[in-house]
Amino acid sequence: MLKTDHLYFGGDYNPEQWPADSWKQDIQDMQKLGVNIVSIGIFSWASIEPKEGQFDFSWMDEIVKLLTEANIAIDMASGTASPPAWLTRKHPEMLATTNMGVRFNHGGRQHYSPASKAYEEYSLKYLEQILKRYAGHPNIVMWHVNNEIGCHNPYDFGEETAVKFREWLQAKYSTVDELNDAWYTTFWSQRYSTFEEIQPPSFTSYGTSPNPAMEMDYRRYSSDQLLSIYVRERDLIRKYDSETPITTNFMSMSGTFAMDYWKWSKEMDFVSTDHYMTFSSKDRGIDLALYSDLTRGFAGGESWLLMEHSSSSVNWQPINTIKSNNEAVNNGLQHTFRGSQGALFFQLRQSRGGSERFHSSIIPHSGVDTRIGRNMRELSSQLESLSNIAGENTKPAKIAMIFDYEDSWVTDQANLPSERLKYREELHLWYKSIFNTGEQLDFIDKAQSFKKFSDYSVIIAPLMHIVNNELVSELKRFVENGGTLITTYFSGAADQNLALLGNSYGGKFLTDIFGVTVEEYAPMDEPEGNLSNGYKNSTWREITSVDSSVEVLASFADRGETKNSPAVTRRSVGRGKAIYVGTRLDAGSLADLVASELSLSHDNLGLSAVTRGDKTLYWNSSDQVLTHNQKTLEPGEFAIE
């Protein structure tokens, strides 16, 4: 984990984009705004190695010197994120291929296949030169491996990937018949007689999709293959530098779910992440909190680092709106209170050209004496005054939510009961229902690698489709020991190959813990429905029966064969209780359920509170004026106490 005695403020600096005679002014501007760390070299491969084997370190040497003199710490990049044009021309087979057989062209970034041997060879050769020159430099405080691994090339369908995928499968399955069993290949005559017959799951035929279990293994493989890029670079760095912490910047944010960061985190010296808002979201502040909390989960509750964020607008969303002054400062503080050792931004100085010239920065196009410049100075001042919490962790929560990448991959698949099954949406709904009570929440994984279930009094597991016996047992023990367990429709139904378990949908997980037997899934085609207790629901209904020990809190109230079937139930199990929600509740109904079942106060709804060390950050996330400790907080306003 990343332990520091102060909080970081800075970002990605690309001096190669600017004339050398402007660097001193840049550094003066940084100092004026309170920058104390910069990441360099992320996209410098083609500048440092302009032709194969010809290295020019002169400008990088100068920048390292200037930053060191200015007492600005360096996050040194391995620089392998975007292989140069001379390399892809020499090795065009290095370029990735889509599921429709289209090979990426050089010209964006991250155009390489994660399985490419040539990319592996040349990227390590380049990194070794960087290491020979800079490893051990006292001003380098961390190593930045590659960049946003998997952002633009998470899935490849080329020949090198086919080979690696088969190797991965052979390592998982000792024989092809074991694979045939796992993948249920008796279906549609899909049986394989050798591993060599297996191709990555690209476009099959009109109206069909690849085997669902194969798709799951392919996504596992893809995450592992991308992780291997980090691991090999990290291992090379360790040969030259035995101490400086190494990380790669995750992208724990909306829209990025290809990489299983629970698994990745174990390979990091400390967890770091990039986070960008979805600017079209009304709840973007709550989304930030969610992904910030999730990142703290990856870090096992310990501190991590916000490696990229935006001071205001970005350049890659449909409409790149700006942030308000409050928002810009609050965002950085939220991340910090939720565990980040400060706030770093892309980009330190705004590009004059290229695809990201309209992306906001710490030093904007219009200079530092600007609205954005003042917001950034305000944030860095706040971070300076919070140095005393740098050594503390965010206060642990009593409520935990299970987040699982594989469950999220399920609802990306075709051939489900309803296209409205959306793991990430359900997760957001539940997160928001807790957030709005002001309570803090921790994310945990199914494997309990960082936290024990018993550390919490409440566990929420939305759309937890995949289970195994051990998980069911552990969760049952959690409830028996006094915990409150909540799960929803579509949970507990399948094993890791998506094969249906048991003799009812949800199998032992639902019957043994919740006393619920789901006979039929009955997705809704109308937008909204009603439950017997006045709740509104959508997406899902079921035909369900319950044990006599179960209290039905609400049943489906509309017409059709599901009428009167239980929708929301509660069962006492040992010293705890198990709550089942067999539908998607609307926000108001869910808030009511959460408040009553978890005994959460309705006072000051919308006032978020998160505590780190001796400080608490309060933020009015609602659209109404709230009072806190006799003080008024306008919508969007925050206070530290």
Add this chain to the structure above:
Amino acid sequence: MLKTDHLYFGGDYNPEQWPADSWKQDIQDMQKLGVNIVSIGIFSWASIEPKEGQFDFSWMDEIVKLLTEANIAIDMASGTASPPAWLTRKHPEMLATTNMGVRFNHGGRQHYSPASKAYEEYSLKYLEQILKRYAGHPNIVMWHVNNEIGCHNPYDFGEETAVKFREWLQAKYSTVDELNDAWYTTFWSQRYSTFEEIQPPSFTSYGTSPNPAMEMDYRRYSSDQLLSIYVRERDLIRKYDSETPITTNFMSMSGTFAMDYWKWSKEMDFVSTDHYMTFSSKDRGIDLALYSDLTRGFAGGESWLLMEHSSSSVNWQPINTIKSNNEAVNNGLQHTFRGSQGALFFQLRQSRGGSERFHSSIIPHSGVDTRIGRNMRELSSQLESLSNIAGENTKPAKIAMIFDYEDSWVTDQANLPSERLKYREELHLWYKSIFNTGEQLDFIDKAQSFKKFSDYSVIIAPLMHIVNNELVSELKRFVENGGTLITTYFSGAADQNLALLGNSYGGKFLTDIFGVTVEEYAPMDEPEGNLSNGYKNSTWREITSVDSSVEVLASFADRGETKNSPAVTRRSVGRGKAIYVGTRLDAGSLADLVASELSLSHDNLGLSAVTRGDKTLYWNSSDQVLTHNQKTLEPGEFAIE
């Protein structure tokens, strides 16, 4: 045709998906639910021939034995629907190619090019082994060739298809100049100098489409090429089994129009079809009746077999809603009264894995003592009690509707007067307008291959764009002899190459029979318009003049150059009458027109009645309570009398 002394109930059984020790329980469950036939071996190729030339019949032998002992008849599949992975690896050129040049990957099903020589060779080799082992088995009551031929690979654009397409064209056109004339290749310099220059009509250039006549021939070729797969398998089966009837399961349902089943039917020992609802349709029950009636048309009014249907939800639509209890039973009975020798389902036992694990079945995931199990038992009981109609045909109707695949292909093309021209939608509208009166309707084809026009008192021919002289003469004689002929806008305009006929749109067909001369097509861009008699219309207007013998029932009443132009006309011709509808009428207007012009009663609108033998099935397809013979029928309720 398929004549039996009882009605079938059963479906597709895939025992290879389950452990052998569960088969006996499966068969007990089948017996409990009244199953008397199963289809086996449809997707067994890779299980029976796991490596090239290595055959394992042991499990199939056992299943055949168990079924025979249980007195459950067998529909034995040729098993060629999904070639195994060892074969596509050996012959990757077998895989089909999209119109954008993307080759299908192995991994779904039906990934082969219909023109593939390797597929032909290996599929027949496989089938021959099946035949050597099972032909003549007394419990095999029918042969099931391939499966849903053309479902996922109706159009291929690869090199083998190019060759076959050229051969097909050379057989149709004796010289390339005959083809040039037919295709009007003087347009856009498209003239061919040899057949070798012709490619399948894949993506041409941005904003252009292939030659329209070529597209028509390509669709004819594609249907013929797919049919040839059936024919060659059937011919091989006949070498080994001279008696057992042979079929392949059509897909006469919404969304499947690539195969010209009028032509295909002539090659079948009996017609069979799969039918699935479009669950998002409000009129899905009426759609079922339409496609069921259409299938009876393919069968020449004789009996046919519903080879696949769903007991409840499917897995491949956006939202896979369930069926109500009434609906599940009524669906099977509707098909039966409309000519099917019972009701078969996909799938007999619900898969535990694979793409279709959420597809309903006769034996559901939750077992037979379930809502679905009870519905299936109810249906099988009904079918048992209806054995006496198995030897009868559905009572012929007095109203016929012309359905033509080529006319349906026309409105799939680009470069038409309006993208709102939709053959299938128009057909549904007219079908529904008859259905709602409670009257029965037969489908016929233009070539009158099964039925004579003179068997009917009314013929409806919506959007019949393609005509020839013989058809015009026959229809004229039909009217002169006392028939009522109805046609609509866009009819009569073109020959089979889509070249415009005559000196007005609709040519001799409209002028000679209806007394209507269409000078200009004038499609509507607003959603709805008005006719002079209060009718509402959409999609289409025309600038039209009529003979003095024509009575104008309604003219276009809105602004613009079409104002006062005739929209709906009637003309007495000989002893009959010819009604022209030059626009799309809304449902209410069309109902009014149909009732008044065809003298159909308005009593009990929405009460469907279909008679087979001495039984009539009444079904309340409306959303209001109806009374029939002093009995009350709730919406969706049905009764047999």
Add this chain to the structure above:
Amino acid sequence: MLKTDHLYFGGDYNPEQWPADSWKQDIQDMQKLGVNIVSIGIFSWASIEPKEGQFDFSWMDEIVKLLTEANIAIDMASGTASPPAWLTRKHPEMLATTNMGVRFNHGGRQHYSPASKAYEEYSLKYLEQILKRYAGHPNIVMWHVNNEIGCHNPYDFGEETAVKFREWLQAKYSTVDELNDAWYTTFWSQRYSTFEEIQPPSFTSYGTSPNPAMEMDYRRYSSDQLLSIYVRERDLIRKYDSETPITTNFMSMSGTFAMDYWKWSKEMDFVSTDHYMTFSSKDRGIDLALYSDLTRGFAGGESWLLMEHSSSSVNWQPINTIKSNNEAVNNGLQHTFRGSQGALFFQLRQSRGGSERFHSSIIPHSGVDTRIGRNMRELSSQLESLSNIAGENTKPAKIAMIFDYEDSWVTDQANLPSERLKYREELHLWYKSIFNTGEQLDFIDKAQSFKKFSDYSVIIAPLMHIVNNELVSELKRFVENGGTLITTYFSGAADQNLALLGNSYGGKFLTDIFGVTVEEYAPMDEPEGNLSNGYKNSTWREITSVDSSVEVLASFADRGETKNSPAVTRRSVGRGKAIYVGTRLDAGSLADLVASELSLSHDNLGLSAVTRGDKTLYWNSSDQVLTHNQKTLEPGEFAIE
């Protein structure tokens, strides 16, 4: 420029589509309708050279003779628009390739890569045969090079294009480092070490776009490469015919912006264009005026020729509605008054088959004694009576609008502040605001190649993103000398490589002329907003400061950090004024601004007036009855005085 003593009426005639014995009737029909010119041979390549090197001129000879005898002038095509099937079969590498790597199939038209050597060689060989036979024929009054160059193949990504693109770049940039500087390739490690590494900007990776400066150069290259097709054919024609004017038909209309026609015009003996309405547009008549005025701009204010237009509906839009009688005649007259030497149509006689059989024509499918035939005769009569204006130019306007292809290409790119940035929409809005006052407007280009800024009293420059120092100086001098200059948001911000200029958005252009400093772009995500003076706005806000010399006419009035920031400003500069509009105004607000700032009368708004020679065409483009000189004009009605 094209000077004639009468106005042309005619169109594209394709006699090869019809039997020879119908040609005389065609010509009689032409004479009846007043046709005095036809274009022939446009798509005759495959008819004249059915096999390589075998030429059949017999039918063309006959047509030339018949037309000459009938005194119908000939626009003779080079005939190279659609290479025959024997050629693309021999040279499949000639076919163009999409940005996703899909090669065009033969079968539409314009399937060739603009960079193809084989196409160049064979098209010139073909043309030479045409020239040897027909050059010097006295009835040929103009040469028609190719046809709608770039309509279906504006962008190619194949190997031959890669080579040509590199050559083009090497001609522009003396070294690859000059290119690296221009393209800002330090960004994302995009630096090139040799020109050979550069590929056309096809699909890069998921979520990235090619380098923005590269995209601009690629679009410049593509326009130039297409122009070179014209130039080489023109040069060959000139070898055989030193006098007859040569042109190629532009497509100055909605949706076609790939070709920089300002640049192209310089290579034409006279400018000609095709124009088709967007039938779904409510303002299609105003759009016609815009593109007609723009074409006159290309022609430097001199006369040009409408080479194609439609008598009524087309066949390639979603809903191909018809034209009213008034509209059909007015359209032809509008083009003529705006500078065309008459009105030519596609197509002269309506095809019986092929993709365009539903496209309207001068001689319709239903013959000449039809509504369309009468409209065409009415138009030709009007043109005959207007012969005296044939020698005159359209009266120059006092208001000019800058139209720039490169600025239009900018808002096609990704990674902008807002996807709602739409150059063409903004242009239409401003054009309409002037049009509705009844004032005439001229289009000019930035380079002032045809007109000097000083010829105008008002210059409007919407979304003029790209500027250079010379342009800024010239526009400043224009204002100082008494002109009124209007520009909008997003203007002045970048150089030709899209690199940001200056220290604020809009740089010297906005600060020096308008006194406006834009600190931040702040795009709107809500549909509409308010300004302080009651105006409504959309799309855009800014954080801006103004000099003390600036009068703020309106500021942003909604919540957020832009509140009170100037939105519409005016500044006196020398004897003129500079008006800045930092947002998109709604139509009413813009009309108000235009009327008050340009002192345009509100009388008879919607009455368009355009003068050529001694005649003025008045047209009521509004939906209200207007009076003009005591005469009533119904909506859509027009009058010539």
